[in-house]
Structure formats: C-alpha cells, structure tokens
Amino acid sequence: MKRPFQKLTYLYLLIGLGMTLFLVHCGLTALTVTVPTQAKANEIATFYMHSGAEPQIEEPNTYTTQLLAGIMVPKSWNARKNAVLTYTSSKGNGTLRMIPDAETEPVSGLSWHEAAKKMFGIGPNLIDDFEWIIYRSTQSFTFVNNEHQTADLSFDVKVECRVGPENMLASLGFYVGSSIENLRPEDTDYKKYTFSNPLEIIEGEGDLIDFVNPQLGTVQPVKSLDNDIVTLTFDAGVTNTDLDDMDEIYLSAKAFDETGQLLDEITTRDDKTKLTDVGGKKFILDLWPRGYFNIQKESRIAKLEYFYTDATGTKKVGYGNTDEPFTYTFRCE
Amino acid sequence: MHMKRLSHWVFTVLSLITLSSCEEEMSNIVTDETAKDVTGNWKVLKLTRNGEDLSKRLDLNDFQISFKTDGTYSLSEQLPFVVNDAGNYTLSDPQFPFSLILQPEGETTEVPVKFQFPVVKGKRQLSLTFSLGCSSNTYQFDFERQN
Structure with missing residues (x-):
C-alpha cells in the first residue's frame, strides 16, 4: 500500500522541480510609463506602459499566458467604470478586461485589486485615496525558449481614462504581469510595477488636492461626512512656521452648514x-465632528475652517503657512 | 501481478465504503448550535477605521451598549455610532446571525449591522461593522461583555 503514495510524492517533487526551473528563467523586462504632466479635469487622459518578455524557458520549452496590466488611480476618477485598456505587440493587438472581484489572487487570498494595493501600496503619494485595478488580456500568448533573441517581444499597454472633476496632483501606479503567476512577494521576474511622475489635473473643481507634496495640514479619510471620525494632522516638519519648536499645538476651528452659516466655533485651548505629538514633528487630533461641535440632530456640518495655534493662542498657522484658514469640505464623492 | 491488482481493488472498495459511511455519519449528526445571547453590557475594546486602530487615540472608556432580554438596547453616551438613540434589536437568525438589526425608538427604518460573535481568549466578543458617514469608510467596533 505504500508504493502508490511514494510514486505520488515523487510525481509532486518532479512537478515542483519542473515548475521551479520553468519559472526561474522567464520574465518581463523593466516597466516604463509615459504619463503627461497635466490633464484637464473630466477629460480623457492617455497613459502608456512599455515592457517586454524574455522567455528563457528550459522546460517544457513553451509558456502560454495572458497579459496582466494594472493601474493605480485616485478613487474619484471612477476608473473601474470608465478606464479602457488595450495593448499592442508583435504577437498581436487586443484589449484587457478587469478581473472580477470574486476572483482571488492565490497568495494573498484577496481579490487581485486588493492584493495589488497591499503589495504595491501608493508609491510616492502621501495620502491614500487610491485604488489599484487589475486587468487581463482576452487573448493568450505562447512564448518559446529564447524567442526574444530573434524577435521583438516588447509590448505597449494604452490606458485611456477620464480623470475626474477635482484639481489634484498625484503619482499614478502601473503594473504588468503574467496571468499564470501570482503576486508572491519574492518574485521579481513576473511582476513589474512603477509609479509615474506627478500628474496635475487642472481646470477642475475646488482647491488643489496635493497627494504628492508634504502638507502642513491634512485630514484623513480624504472623503468623509460629519458623522465620520476624522484625523487632523499638523506636520511641522514641512516648512518653518510660527509654531516651530512648540511642544503643544491646539486646534482652533469653525463649523459651517451648507448655507455657509456658522454652526459652532471652538477656540479654547484644553485637552x-x-x-497629540506622534513624533517626526507630526501632531494629530482624532475627532468626531458632530460630537466635537455638539451639533443638533437636524443640522449637518458642510465645511470646517481651522487654524493651528500655540498654547497662548497668539501664534497661529493657516493654509500654506498663511493667515488663511485650512478648509475641509465634508463629502463622499 | 495478479495480487497487486487485487490489492488495488481492495483498497478502492474499502475507501469507497469508508467514504460512504462517513457521509451517513455526517448526515446523522444533529446540529445543536445554541441561540446567540447578546444580552448584557458591552464595552468597547477596539475600534478600527478602514483597518487603522483608533482605540488608543480615542477615549472610548465610557461608551457602552446594553442589550436587554426584552429586546431593547440602550447607549451609554453620545459617541459616533451607527444609531444615536435607544430602541429595539433583533438578530438576523437566532443561531447563525450575520447581522444585528437595530431600530431606534420613533424611527421606522431598521439599521442592519454586520455581526460577528467570536470567542477570544475564552470570552465572547461582539464585533459590529458599519459605516458612519461615507460608505467608503468602514468602522469595526469590538466589544467585551462587562460583568
């Protein structure tokens, strides 16, 4: 009774060894991207990914797969609905489709989109309001050993995406990979990803949302309502201000409703x-706006205007280190 | 050679018998899952926002939710929560609930909240997940029962 199991074990070992040899010697070339420095709000912008295949396959001498490509863009672009990805290559041109959420990436057990977010992060952006979206080519490709030595196996992926209504400065993320692989951390051959130089969205709504440069004052989550718990951060390391070397920083804030009417103002300096000093010259305050300002049930806070002050209240810092207050508008979209 | 073939057949038949007997046993097991009892006073142990732990940064010591045997609940003080007022509660299923349904007094709308009831270090925890403002922001409150 022992022998069938032994044979099975040998078979698994053989398959494992074969897969290892097969995987070690194949891969993708470095990923580069072409992204404009500016794009107009609500218009379609075009980005390109450039990469190629290097099939050094020992066994079984061919490798058949589909192309994976991913983008990391601000959530407000709604790219899941409006991004279109196509590719051109010497092996043919075609389209890529978004991988369904229900399909899990084998290593993480998450959807491919969540797995990519977990693995690649948000790159040089400092505020997280981004989503990774992974696509797969509808066609398959077969490579043979050392094919790249005699043929051009480079490919380009074209991304066309409407960029959303908000003025912003953000670095975008890009990924290419092979569908029969996974997002295992140690792999550097089959997953290539990079982040673009900052792209500025112009002629859109509201103040510039700067994801890239350190900000004196930020609010997380980027999208929230007055019943959310928000975290206000003052980063004293960004630039020299009147509050340099202060041990204690206080919030002085006003809450307004949709009509612009002042609901409440809190300028006291107390607990x-x-x-809270969290190190690295950063100070944070977590607050539930409705409770903080003691808002009545029928009222809604639409906007906050605030300054950071010292313990005496005489020194204060506003938006961009000016006398203008920081502003935060409560909204979900 | 003949013996080898015979042994394979015996092995296959025995395996099938074993499997089929397992199936019968499984179908005969009576599921005796107890109804989930959430009554009592529950204190916040942990609060996360989009996976980020806020419990050490926010003072949640005074926030308690109480579930009574008569099907009513109450909140100890005003804090960010999925409902603001006391009212009635039900579980989506007495034995296998996946949501806790809250209905604040004077309101007709029921508020379903994702419900988990894990045992952590030998003690039941009540874990409720919901959004407070934007649906993109998810909060998870983990409560422990007060004696």
Whole structure:
C-alpha cells in the first residue's frame, strides 16, 4: 500500500522541480510609463506602459499566458467604470478586461485589486485615496525558449481614462504581469510595477488636492461626512512656521452648514483641542465632528475652517503657512 | 501481478465504503448550535477605521451598549455610532446571525449591522461593522461583555 503514495510524492517533487526551473528563467523586462504632466479635469487622459518578455524557458520549452496590466488611480476618477485598456505587440493587438472581484489572487487570498494595493501600496503619494485595478488580456500568448533573441517581444499597454472633476496632483501606479503567476512577494521576474511622475489635473473643481507634496495640514479619510471620525494632522516638519519648536499645538476651528452659516466655533485651548505629538514633528487630533461641535440632530456640518495655534493662542498657522484658514469640505464623492 | 491488482481493488472498495459511511455519519449528526445571547453590557475594546486602530487615540472608556432580554438596547453616551438613540434589536437568525438589526425608538427604518460573535481568549466578543458617514469608510467596533 505504500508504493502508490511514494510514486505520488515523487510525481509532486518532479512537478515542483519542473515548475521551479520553468519559472526561474522567464520574465518581463523593466516597466516604463509615459504619463503627461497635466490633464484637464473630466477629460480623457492617455497613459502608456512599455515592457517586454524574455522567455528563457528550459522546460517544457513553451509558456502560454495572458497579459496582466494594472493601474493605480485616485478613487474619484471612477476608473473601474470608465478606464479602457488595450495593448499592442508583435504577437498581436487586443484589449484587457478587469478581473472580477470574486476572483482571488492565490497568495494573498484577496481579490487581485486588493492584493495589488497591499503589495504595491501608493508609491510616492502621501495620502491614500487610491485604488489599484487589475486587468487581463482576452487573448493568450505562447512564448518559446529564447524567442526574444530573434524577435521583438516588447509590448505597449494604452490606458485611456477620464480623470475626474477635482484639481489634484498625484503619482499614478502601473503594473504588468503574467496571468499564470501570482503576486508572491519574492518574485521579481513576473511582476513589474512603477509609479509615474506627478500628474496635475487642472481646470477642475475646488482647491488643489496635493497627494504628492508634504502638507502642513491634512485630514484623513480624504472623503468623509460629519458623522465620520476624522484625523487632523499638523506636520511641522514641512516648512518653518510660527509654531516651530512648540511642544503643544491646539486646534482652533469653525463649523459651517451648507448655507455657509456658522454652526459652532471652538477656540479654547484644553485637552479637547490639543493635538497629540506622534513624533517626526507630526501632531494629530482624532475627532468626531458632530460630537466635537455638539451639533443638533437636524443640522449637518458642510465645511470646517481651522487654524493651528500655540498654547497662548497668539501664534497661529493657516493654509500654506498663511493667515488663511485650512478648509475641509465634508463629502463622499 | 495478479495480487497487486487485487490489492488495488481492495483498497478502492474499502475507501469507497469508508467514504460512504462517513457521509451517513455526517448526515446523522444533529446540529445543536445554541441561540446567540447578546444580552448584557458591552464595552468597547477596539475600534478600527478602514483597518487603522483608533482605540488608543480615542477615549472610548465610557461608551457602552446594553442589550436587554426584552429586546431593547440602550447607549451609554453620545459617541459616533451607527444609531444615536435607544430602541429595539433583533438578530438576523437566532443561531447563525450575520447581522444585528437595530431600530431606534420613533424611527421606522431598521439599521442592519454586520455581526460577528467570536470567542477570544475564552470570552465572547461582539464585533459590529458599519459605516458612519461615507460608505467608503468602514468602522469595526469590538466589544467585551462587562460583568
């Protein structure tokens, strides 16, 4: 009874060894991207990914796969609905389709989109309001050993995406991979990803949302309502201000409703308004706006205007280190 | 050679018998899952926002939710929560609930909340997941029962 199991074990070992040899010697070339420095809000922008295949396959001498390509863009672009990905290559041209959410990436057990977010992160962006979206080519490709030595196996992926209504400065993420692989951390051959130089969206709505440069004051989550718990951060390391070397930083804030009417103003300096020093010259304050300002049931806070002050309240810092207050508008879209 | 073939057949038949007997045993097991009892006072142990732990940064010591045997619940103080007022509660299923349904007094709308009831270090925890403002922001409250 022992022998069939032994044979099975040998078979698994052989398959494992074969797969290892097969995987070690094949891969993709470095990924480069072409992204404009500016794009107009609500218009379609075009980005390109450039890469290629290097099939050094020992066994079984051919490798058949589909192309994976991914983008990391601001959530507000709604790219899942409006991005279109196509590719051109010496092996043919075609389209890529978004991988369904229900399909899991084998290593992480997450959807491919969540797995990519977990693995690649948000690159040089400092505020997280981005989503990774992974696509797969509808066609398959077969490579033979050392094919790249005699043929051009480079390919380009074209991304066309409407960029959303907001003015912003953001670095975008890009990924190419092979469908029969996974996102295992140690692999550097089959997953290539990079982040673009900052892209500025112009002629759109609202103040510039700067994801790339350190900000004196930020609010997380980027999208929230007055019943969310928000975290206000003052980063004293960004530039020299009147609050340099202060041990205690306080919030001085006003809450307005949709009509612009002042609902409440809190300028006291006490435990409630004191920010917590979290190191690295950063101070944070977590607050539930409705409770912080004691808002009545029928009222809604639409906007906050605020400054950061010292313990005496005489020194204060506003948006961009000016006398203008920081502003935060509560919204989900 | 003949013996080898015979042994394979015996092995296959025995395996099938074993498997089929397992199936019968499984179908005969009576599921005796107890109804989930959430009554009592529950205190916040952990609060996460989009996976980020906020419990050490926010003072949640005074926030409690109480579930009574008469099907009512109450909140100890005003804090960010999926409902603001006391009311009635039900579980989506007495034995295998996947949501806790809250209905604040005077309101007709029921508020379903994702419900988990894990045992952690020998103690039941009540874990409720919901959004407070934007649906893109998810909060998970983990409660422990107060004695």
